[in-house]
Amino acid sequence: MSREQLSQLLRDSPSVLTAGEAASTLGMTHTAAARRLAAWCRAGWLARVRRGAYVPVPIESASADIALEDSWSVATAMFSPCYIGGWSAAEHWGLTEQIFGSLCVMTTKRPRNRNPVLRKARFELHTVAAANFIGLKTVWRGGTRMHVSDPARTVIDMLADPTLAGGIRHLVEMVGSLLRDQPKEAAKLGVYAGKLGIGSVFKRLGFLLQRDHPDQGALIELCRQNLSAGYAKLDPALPADRLATAWRVWVPATEAREVQP
Template identity: 50%
Template sequence: MNGLGKTDRKRLSAVLRGTKGTISVAEAAEILDMPGSGAAKLLSRWAKKGWLARVRRGLYVSIPLESRTVDVPLEDAWIIADKLFGPCYIGGWSAAEYWDLTEQVFRTLIVLTTQRPRDRKPTIKGTAFWLRTAPDSAMFGLKAVWRGLEKVNVSDATRTILDLLGDPQLGGGLRSTVDMFRNYLNSEKKDLKLLLEYAEQLGNGAIFKRLGFLLEQYTENEQDVIDSCREKLTAGNTKLDPTLKAERLITRWRLWVPERWTKE
């Protein structure tokens, strides 16, 4: 480790061995058995010497030996999201990609977090994040998956569809959200009973309206689920997609729908 003294080399080696993907001040302080202020100064000095890259205040990643620059891309943005924005989960189109519900490639990582960050669309080391705040009560239907040596929460396939029905923008808009929903209906991950349970637990009435309407559009053998959605209808009218102009009201679903989205 050129540019480092013997003591620093031993310390940095110990920190790299004792961490998984990212290095926080607290982790370094524990590994080196020193106060947090001392660990923070060490990490900052190593970053200036080019051995670490600062992701955010108090959080660093190691730089590969073969790298010729300290401006390295994030090795795994999921791990960084978990460290920076936890409690959180990877959701929306990012989860849909993970569960093979879409063939589209999205460059922005969607993170649903209990935090209320000021910057909802930060770019960190070249990776774009889109942060959406979710209450503690909405942190269900998640799957812990391994990312290297770390576990990160991602919404399971059914919870992913629930979130997309709650806000089609999380799927990249209505068209791609409907494509993901149809892929879900045709996949082994389909579990409409669980979807209804999740929707009831979340308590978003708009989801039942959108789900019932879309099931009528794209399935012929889910009448029991369609009937269950109708029983859960809440008062008031909702748009199929709040961002689109909707010319027609489907009264049985209390749903405003763009003309091209109805067969009738």
């Protein structure tokens, strides 16, 4: 009966199993379900992700010490409401060829540990307000439905926080890739920037467009019209001693190439 129950649970449940889901599916109390999951873990049929959460161990696996098959599905189960964003979304949409070693998750949660490692998979968690869940696409991984920021929203998130791109060099690459390869997505940049209302986004985007893509006249003008008071750094993680006055942005010497007036 126990193995039959596990088979039923794996058929009807998402990729990450919890006591609540097991109790609902198997018609038992939460306590009984938690004990049953722990017993299956001890038997080597499940692997513990963290307290109260398990993933199935493939039949062909010689050990329960397994890596996660799909970190996206686990992120959705562990950190919802959330979406996959930043460099991970950029990889998904082909905006970069850079390989990053962790999954970037944008979540409404405020976890104490923002860099958890679950079954050998590294996650980096960033908090975002539920009201800012715009510009998302639905994707399926196995039987799990999840969200990922669309290409334009991915770039806007990175403009708001360049660490989500892995730094300004990668951000410059991804802006160029979007404008070159996905012009329909590029048209959404101004829309998302306006809805999110983050002043530094218009400053960074305007500066980069005028410097690297001066043909984007309409979008440059939109950025100019939405400049807020105060100054921002092009990349807050780097020292910056050059001021691009027109865009109210401090620029590292390595990025202070000539900008057309």
